[in-house]
Amino acid sequence: MSRVTVKRRILRVKDTAHTSRIDSLAAEEPLEIRLGGTPLTVTMRTPGDDFDLAAGFLVSEGAVGSSDDIATIRYCAGATADDGNTYNVLDVRLAPGVTAPEPRNFYTTSSCGVCGKASLEAVRTVARWSAADDPVEVSQRTVATLPDRLRAAQRVFDRTGGLHAAGLFTADGEPLCVREDVGRHNAVDKLLGWALRNDRLPLRGTVLMVSGRASFELVQKAVMGGVPVLAAVSAPSSLAAELAAEEGLTLIGFLRGDSMNVYTGERRLNVTPSAGYGSAGARTTG
Structure with a gap:
């Protein structure tokens, strides 16, 4: 099995x-995902939770919506009997009657989850569930605790300092699942795959917390999983905020302690009364 971390000798320089x-370095290796034996995509990822990653990728693509849609996921055998399994190639077989996504054979880097898409319209996949219909509310106090709770669960980050993280939490702040990866989009796909394989889709009543910025592809993946609230420690892009508004997703950025910016869906945030907040709810500074 591929390693999550790799040891390397370095020269440490401090002052004189x-x-x-x-x-310890975070491992980064290619994973080829095949669909019924046909290559579908190659993504650069941190090895681990590969089955969740493949399943979550198919959720993001709109191909599957329940565990029954996937018949099998397995690592592919090597070229010879002595090679054993090739842990950087896996094959997904869909259940009978499930329509496979159109093959695009695109390459996904660890920094971009939508590279190779023909257009933005191709990314705006029709979701199976509506985030706008989710009535969940979360308190400001609960949301403020999520970065620390996510950080506490980052075991590989403690050794390498080089991984993104994504965590699913209940509206009360209880962790459901946390995944790490060199690619922020991979970490979210691993969560979606975990949810699919455990029959938890759609992820109603949950908060998705990510360690970096809230990019367009992360908002799109949250929508595809039925997540109503996405929070990030850094900024969203303009397109991320636009998509969140269109889909009824609550988007929170610059989440640092009790400070946060609510870009869309402020109706879901129960704000602690204090100076600077009016009766209308959350302050939505840029």
Whole structure:
């Protein structure tokens, strides 16, 4: 099985001192996902939770919506009997009657989850569930605790300092699942795949917390999973906010302590009364 971290000797320089030491790096390896034996995509990822990653990718593409839609997921065998399984290639077989997504054979880097898309319209896949219909409310106090709760669950980050994280939480702030990866979009796909394989879609009443910025592809993946609230420690893009508004998603950015910007869907945030907040609800500064 591929390793999550890799050891490498480095030269550590601090002020005038320099020492040789062993450092841990987050592993980054390609994963080829095949569909019924036909190559579908290659993504750069941190090994681990690969079945969840493949299943979540298909959720994001709108191909599957329940665990019954997938017949099998397995690693592919090597070229010879001595090679054993090839842990960087896996094959997904859909259940009879499930329509496969159109093959695009696109390449996905660890920094971009929508590279190779023909147009923005192709990304705006029709979701199976509506986030706008989810009446869940979350308190400001609960949302403020999520970055620390997510950080506490980042086991590989503690060793490498080089991974993104995504966590699913209940409206009360209880963690449901946390995944790490060199690609922020992969971390979210791993969560969606976990939810699919555990029959938890749509993810109504949940909050998706991500460690970086709220990009367009992360909003799109949240919508595809039926997530009503997406929170990020950094900024959203203009297109992310536009899509969140269109789909009725609550989008929170710059979440740092009790400070946060609510870009869309402020009706879901129960704000703690204090100076600077009016009776209408959350302050929505840019």
